[in-house]
Structures are given as structure tokens and as C-alpha cells.
Amino acid sequence: MSIWLRILPYIAAVALVAGALFGAYHHGVTVTDAKWQGEWNARDARDATAKAANEASERAKEQARQLSVNKAIQDGQRSIDQATADAAAARASADSLRGAADSLAARLAASQASGNSCTAAASQAATRAAMVLADVLKRADQRAGDLAEAADQARARGLTCERAYDGIAK
Template structure:
């Protein structure tokens, strides 16, 4: 049996060497392939990181453009509101002088009513009372109209500001 084993021993050793060489070649091939794929994945990861950075920079630029558009709309809107407020103050001053004139007229009619003769006193008293009432209604109507006009002007200015901000956002979104 020893003789048979010695006879096949060189074949077994050669077979073991061939198997070892094949395993070494296989292992080398796997290592080379893994290194190749790892290099490609690293390159892909680098490209993805660069694309992400570019996209973030572009989005930051778009967002800054949108914010500048909104800031400009707010600034323009505040100018409109300031102008409306100044116009309302001017209108109030004019209305105050109109109300003062109505008060003077009512006071003059009341004074003339007191100094009238008895014959025309009743008719004059009724006319003076109607004039005083009309002057009071005029003052109240003018005051309320001024309040409503001020509120409407403020609402319009705010609406225009909002519209400008929206249009700026739409334009910047359409560009990008």
C-alpha cells in the first residue's frame, strides 16, 4: 500500500499545486474586480456629491432671488402705504376745515334764529334746525367716508404688495 501511495504522491502534489494556483488566480481576479468596482463607485459618489453641491448652490441662488423679489415688493408696498397715509392725513385736514365751515354755518343760523322777528320766527326756526341737522349729517357722513376711504386705500396697498410678491415668486420660478 505504501508503494501505491508513493506512486500517486507526485500526482496528488501536482493536483494540489494546480488547485492552489487556480484558487490563487481566482482570488486575485476577485480582488481586481472588487477594486475596479470600488473605484467606479467612488467616482460615482464623487459625481453625485458634485451634482448635489451644484444643485444646492442653484437653489440658494433661486431662493435669494425670490427673497429679493419679496423684499422689493414689501418696500414698494410700504411706500404706497406711506403715501396713502399722507394722503389720508391731507384729506382729514381738508375735511376738518369743511366740518368747521359747517359748524360756523350752523352757529350763524342758530344766532339768526334767536334774533328773528315773531312773524317769521317759526319758519326761520324750522329752517335753522334743518340746516343744523344737515350740517351734523354732513360732518358725520364726511367723517365716515374718510374712515372708509382710508381703510380701502390701506387694503388696496396691501393687496398690491401681496400681488407683487406673488408675481415675483412666479417669475423667479418660471425662470428656473
């Protein structure tokens, strides 16, 4: 046992030095971890600030785009309404043209009834031709009006879409 008593102070000294070295190492790790944690926290704060600024910027851009689209839609609706009003005015004008064609056909039919028997057959053929021509004119005019209205509205819708796209693409 006496050997243990002699080496016990050396063992205690080695344990004390090892404990001091471990304490110094642990303190260094703690200081380094705290330093890195502070840098990470600062980076996270910068990232959060940049994210908030980016979101605000993108929100402002989105609102500007939406305002541009809304304006394009309002302008387009005004164009469509104008095209519809123009078509209604054209229909009213065309109705008077169709009325004149009907009136002409009716006069021809009346003049045929009061004509000579010699020219009755020729007059009857001319009257039928005039009535067919008046009917074709009315139908062609009506169809042209319908097509013009559809084309005007399609153009207005296309221009509206184009303006909305241009507003978004900026």
C-alpha cells in the first residue's frame, strides 16, 4: 500500500491538470458557440429584414399590376359598350333602309296590279325579282350588321386583353 500512497499525489496532479485542460477546452467551445450563435442570429435578423422588404416591394408591384389590369378592363368595357351602342344605331339606320326596300317592293307589287294585261307577265316577273332582291338586301344588311357588331366587340376584347397583358408584363 505504500506504493499507492506515493503515487497518489501524482495521480491527483494529473487529474487536476486534466480537469483544468478540460475546463479550458469547454470554456473555448462555449465562447466559440456563443460567437457563432450571435453571428447566426444577426444573419437571421438580416434575412428577416430583407424578406419583409422584398415582400413589401413585390406587394406594391402586384398592386400596380392589378390597378393596370382593372383600368384596362374598365377601358375595354367602355369600348364594348360603345361598339354595342354603335351597332344599335346602325341597326336603326338599317331598319330604315329595309323599310325603304319593303316600300319599293310594295309599290312595284301595287303597280303590277294596276298595269296592262300585255305587260302583266313581264311586270309580274320584274316585281318578283325586285321583291327577292329587296329580301336579299335586307338579309345581307342584317347579317353584315351582326358580323360588324361581333367583330367590333371581339376587337375591343382583344385590345383589352392586350392592354392587361402589357400591364402585367411590365
